[in-house]
Amino acid sequence: MSEHSTSRAVYFLTFGALMVLTAATVIVATFDLGWANDVVAMAIAVTKALLVLWFFMHLRYSTRVTVLTAVAGFFWLAILIFLTMNDYATRETLFPFPGK
Amino acid sequence: MSTRSIEPAAVALAPGTGGGHDHPSLQHHFDNLEQQKEASTLGMWLFLVTEIMFFGGLFTTYVVYRSSWPREFMAASSTLDWKLGAFNTAVLILSSLTMALAIWAAQVNRRKQVVFYLIATMILGLVFLGVKAVEYADKFEHHHVPGPNFVWSEDAHGEGGHAAAAPTPEQAAFAHHVEIFFSLYFIMTGLHAVHMICGIGVLAFLLVPSWKGRYNSAYHNPLECTGLYWHFVDIVWIFLFPLLYLLGAHAT
């Protein structure tokens, strides 16, 4: 049965990258960058997740349907968070709460 | 669309007439191992999508309350030991490596290495859970477990807060919002831990067939699917760690 087999070197490199990124996220968190803390933390987390997905979870060798499935999952979570926050972020957009 | 499931020529369905020997792991309703592998992989990915949405409800709750009570969340987060959290992150990432190597070992037909890497993954998982148990015990001691015994005072960085006079409404509200953080902390990491336990259980279940050499270059679906699950649980932690542990890391 034909199958792409990832070499161990790729796995070790991915592991190394993940460890480096973990250290980075901890270091950056010790500085107070205001709102940028969140942005950087999430950017690093997303990068780590992508590394795991692409190399450890073999997405790089998967069918289009599989890749689409993975993308859809995260996209749908984004819908949930975004449209829910759409409410919370705009509670006072049109009418400020009285007496505040 | 994909034509992989389309095989040429109709084939009689009587069992055993699939043209020569069927692989012992081939289930009768599939035409060949390739179709079976693709089906089981897609099935596992779909299950992971349900897991994304399952945890997603908690992440949504987190985002909503974090945006509402940022200071409270920072204060609460700073009571968590980020060093333990970082250690656990490293442990999980290492366990993902060993899991991936277990599959590699099957692909190159190294039966004993399959077992070795599976056991390594399990041990790392247990280490993770052990650290979490230590953390939970610490939270319990500091009365940071939400519920009737929850206590939060101004200088609650583990300094055994002196029982102050009755809290002002602002302080009470602050404490309530901090309690929400801890509710989320326990539910999210607790649910994550439950998933880890299930994962370790499944790994244990794979040990005997692995030892017997059932998983090799021709067939290793169960390993692949378990690996997908394990890596996903790792990804959840990759997000949990900064969101829960690192909010207050730069506290003055």
Next chain:
Amino acid sequence: MNTSNTVPHELPPPDDLVDQPNYLNVAYGLKSWLLTRDHKRIAILYMISVTVFFALGSLFALLIRLELLTPEGDLMQPDTYNRVFTMHGVVMVFFFLIPSIPATLGNFLVPLMIGAKDLAFPKLNLASWYVYNLGGVFTLWAIFSGGVDTGWTFYTPFSTNYSNSYVVATALGVFINGFSSIFTGLNFIVTIHRMRAPGMTWFRLPLFIWSHYATSLIIVLGTPVIAITILMVAAERLFGLGIFDPRLGGDPILFQHLFWFYSHPAVYIMILPAMGVISELVAAFARKRIFGYKFVAFASIAIAVLGFLVWGHHMFVAGQSLYAATIFSVLSMLVAVPSAVKVFNWTATLYEASISYETPMLYALGFIGLFTLGGLTGTMIATLGIDVHVHDTYFIVAHFHYIMVGGAIMGYLGGLHYWWPKISGRLYPGFLSRLSALLVFVGFNLTFFPQFILGYLGMPRRYWSYPPEYQVLNVLSTAGASILGIGYILPLFYFAWSLKYGTRAGENPWGAVGLEWDTTSPPPTENFPVIPVVTREPYDYTSEEVHRRTTQQEVPVVYQVD
């Protein structure tokens, strides 16, 4: 156009075919059923389970309508009434409407229609039925212990802080049941992607498959969210957390966001399979390919996707921001479009078609009319201004019952009547079945149309008493419910009767086009003696070969002579 129904023109199957091995007679005994992996047997198991829960849910409906015969609350205590309508909702939504068509007709037909031997994961399929029953046991235990009084929507903080009823047990039952749903949806998606017969491309698939595919997408993406929400409610109730408690900084509206994120797409889980059935029925009994096949197929996907973007329309008066409400209102208008596309295309299919008014077609026609009415009122209440007036009134109740009962249940019944000969190998009485369809249609409209008026006049829902001026309409509604009930009970009798006394059905009693009609009735366990190779387009009623094969009888008629 023909309406004759007294003489069967289809030749009965030859004697040597009569006792050929099929999935029903291949093995006998309880164990062969309870441990089966055959998707067709699992479909039957589900059919029994959902029928039981439908009966239970109907009993609660009966109690509601009895109480509402008189303006005073004189049949039961208000607290009891709360429990009755809650259990009606919980049982009907989670244990009947969501599983009914996918787990019975879907399970039976998906492999047949795509030319596969079984679903991708047969053991998971069986597990799904057991999980369904486990969830049912929890819920039944809660019911018999006293029930829940929060409404099927479990709104916080009442459900988490104040309700004295069996919230956790019921929630647990629903939580477990959700996994049953997820297993089914997962199974369908993988099966449709990976197990189609040679030549069965995506655009040769029956629209029933497209609908079930779209439904399965919703199930996989949405159900986990209500699962975690239920867990949070249970945790809050058990451990005194404050996630949804305003006194502790929580927001009850957050519960509603999370709850409706699933529960709105859930209504599409309930209606999409029925729409798939209707596509099959309209094609078969108009003997014509569905007009605009690709549009109908893509409309299913569009409904699934857009359905996830509109949940806030359940919360217009709950306290969410006006800005968000406006956006949800606009998106809700959008989601009506693909549904309308389907209705237009079914209608266009019927135009200048050779229609035969068999029982399944009666249900299909009823669906098209009633679903349209329900859908139009849906766009009405998607309008912010109108919803402020009619929210939590009987207008809403009427709207969703038009879709769920006038739509989904009629689709289910139509499908049952259409595929019954395939499933059981027997034909059923023509007169009785048409009478039932008529009773269902008349009874349904009598029950629920007055409720539109009641709601618009201001009668609130979930109230066990009402001002006397609403009584006439309520009495009409209850009368209609009794007629509807008879219409539902009759099929139980004649279907059961047909199992023993009905004429045996041939391969294709309706003269329809589809892979499921190319095998015996009932099918053998492996579905097809030889896996078919598909070369023709779906609903290809016009091709010479099909025309010859399906009109051996001039009149495609199925009823046995009494």
